[in-house]
Amino acid sequence: MSTSELDRPGGASEPTTVEWDAVRELPPSAKLVAKVLEYNGTLTQSQLSEETLLPARTVRYALNRLEEAGAVDSRFSFADARKRIYTLTVEQ
Numbered sequence: 001m002s003t004s005e006l007d008r009p010g011g012a013s014e015p016t017t018v019e020w021d022a023v024r025e026l027p028p029s030a031k032l033v034a035k036v037l038e039y040n041g042t043l044t045q046s047q048l049s050e051e052t053l054l055p056a057r058t059v060r061y062a063l064n065r066l067e068e069a070g071a072v073d074s075r076f077s078f079a080d081a082r083k084r085i086y087t088l089t090v091e092q
Contacts, residue, residue, distance in 0.1 A: 020090055022069040029054055030062040034071060037088035044083045 023034050029052075036051045037043060043051065049059045063086060066072035071090050077083040 023066070023071050023090060026065050026069060026071075027062065029058050030065045033059060033062040034066060034088060034090065037072065037086060038090070042085045042087045044077065044085055046083075048086065 023031060026034075032052050032054070033048055036048060040047075040051065045056065045059055045063065048054075048063070049056045052059065054062070063072060063074075067074065071088065073087045073089045074084045075087075077085050
């Protein structure tokens with residue numbers, strides 16, 4: 001559960017949205033991951049790696065940067081609790 005979900009009363013509700021300006025200053029890999037999430041909706045890290053053709057380590061770095069900027073929300077997968085599912089929270 002992300003810290004933004006912990007701050008909200010009642011747990012996970014609608015994620016807060018940020019503007020694309022928060023993503024503009026990030027590295028190209030983070031921008032690519034954000035665009036893939038915008039197009040596909042929610043994906044796991046391994047799915048993002050497949051879609052972007054980026055190494056898993058680069059995708060992990062990009063996701064960390066996007067989470068710090070508040071542009072991505074993550075939660076545990078119901079199908080496999082070992083995996084996290086990432087969703088873009090940027091206004092489109």
